[in-house]
Amino acid sequence: MSSVPTVLDLALPSIAALQPYQPGKPISELERELGLSGIVKLASNENPLGVSPTVAAEIVKASATVSLYPDGNGFGLKAALACFYDIDTLQITLGNGSNDVLELIARAFVSPSDEVLFSEHAFAVYPLVTQAIGATAVISPAKDYGHDLAAMAARITAKTKAIFIANPNNPTGTYLAADVLVDFIADVPRQTIIVVDEAYVEYGDEGKASIAWLAQYPNLIITRTFSKAYGLAGLRVGYALSHPDVADVLNRIRQPFNVNNIALAAAEAALADQDYIAQSKINNAVGMGKMIRALTDLKLESIPSHGNFITIDVQQSGAVVYDALLRKGVIVRPIGNYGLPNHIRVSIGTQAENQTFIAALTDIL
Numbered sequence: 191m192s193s194v195p196t197v198l199d200l201a202l203p204s205i206a207a208l209q210p211y212q213p214g215k216p217i218s219e220l221e222r223e224l225g226l227s228g229i230v231k232l233a234s235n236e237n238p239l240g241v242s243p244t245v246a247a248e249i250v251k252a253s254a255t256v257s258l259y260p261d262g263n264g265f266g267l268k269a270a271l272a273c274f275y276d277i278d279t280l281q282i283t284l285g286n287g288s289n290d291v292l293e294l295i296a297r298a299f300v301s302p303s304d305e306v307l308f309s310e311h312a313f314a315v316y317p318l319v320t321q322a323i324g325a326t327a328v329i330s331p332a333k334d335y336g337h338d339l340a341a342m343a344a345r346i347t348a349k350t351k352a353i354f355i356a357n358p359n360n361p362t363g364t365y366l367a368a369d370v371l372v373d374f375i376a377d378v379p380r381q382t383i384i385v386v387d388e389a390y391v392e393y394g395d396e397g398k399a400s401i402a403w404l405a406q407y408p409n410l411i412i413t414r415t416f417s418k419a420y421g422l423a424g425l426r427v428g429y430a431l432s433h434p435d436v437a438d439v440l441n442r443i444r445q446p447f448n449v450n451n452i453a454l455a456a457a458e459a460a461l462a463d464q465d466y467i468a469q470s471k472i473n474n475a476v477g478m479g480k481m482i483r484a485l486t487d488l489k490l491e492s493i494p495s496h497g498n499f500i501t502i503d504v505q506q507s508g509a510v511v512y513d514a515l516l517r518k519g520v521i522v523r524p525i526g527n528y529g530l531p532n533h534i535r536v537s538i539g540t541q542a543e544n545q546t547f548i549a550a551l552t553d554i555l
């Protein structure tokens with residue numbers, strides 16, 4: 191090494207070694223690269239129905255307030271969430287997306303000498319927030335692509351400061367039933383924070399089950415988001431529900447204005463529009479059913495999914511199939527970085543988008 195340090199040498203070693211999160215390819219980028227139009231993006235599990243009309247109206251209204259700082263305490267949104275879940279506002283931490291909250295949790299509770307436990311094929315943000323701190327990631331083997339809770343329990347040590355479980359999991363779509371998950375949580379030592387990341391909970395039928403656990407387990411944090419079923423991915427708003435003491439800690443390190451005016455107003459309106467969630471769920475269920483039938487016709491297996499996406503075994507390099515789909519104007523997600531090199535993850539879109547994907551995939555295979 192030369193005697194003159196590079197900027198990378200100046201960075202914390204754990205951060206210099208980080209591989210940044212790989213987001214789904216934006217439509218505009220593929221348009222620029224290939225000069226295509228009419229691109230279908232099924233890569234980031236966004237709501238294909240777009241934003242609900244009542245929320246769109248609130249966004250226009252709230253745009254008149256952008257010269258002012260937002261309410262740093264998010265009073266209106268927290269009051270709406272507290273009412274929706276029948277909890278106290280002091281149990282809520284708002285985030286710039288739930289990703290923000292996941293990072294706050296790691297920063298607030300985990301030190302470099304600690305261990306953070308999560309499963310193989312778990313959401314990519316967990317290793318990222320762990321490594322950014324310089325803590326040790328303990329990766330438990332998966333079972334049938336999903337969480338093996340017995341294997342995870344066996345890996346809890348005195349150093350385990352946090353456990354992350356996405357339910358349903360991304361990118362596999364696997365799901366732990368409420369009764370199974372709560373048995374695991376009950377056995378987690380109180381000095382270990384357990385995070386249940388419910389980004390896709392609206393697509394299932396146990397939406398409020400975990401909320402009741404908060405009263406019993408002060409080390410439990412539930413994270414949720416407006417990015418997926420609520421259709422507000424671009425506005426960046428998510429939240430954590432926890433014991434008030436945990437929320438107090440998280441709110442100390444949160445940026446004072448981490449959720450903007452428009453996001454606060456839109457999220458509050460979105461929460462009130464449960465008809466849109468019901469409609470989104472139906473679109474997803476119908477699309478999922480048709481997608482599975484089309485994949486069966488193509489003799490392809492997929493992992494049974496409880497989210498708004500499906501992970502398909504393409505029986506060859508997922509990266510190659512991903513590239514071929516891009517050239518046909520369809521963006522999906524290769525997931526070799528999740529330890530699934532022969533799978534692709536595909537969001538359930540509108541019925542037309544799903545058909546475009548199936549036609550492109552049929553051509554390629």
Ligand SMILES: *Cc1c(COP(=O)(O)O)cnc(C)c1O
Nearest residue numbers: 287288289356360389415417428
């Ligand atoms: C999409 C996703 C998130 C983060 O979404 P935000 O847009 O940051 O709220 C969190 N967890 C999982 C499992 C996800 O798939």
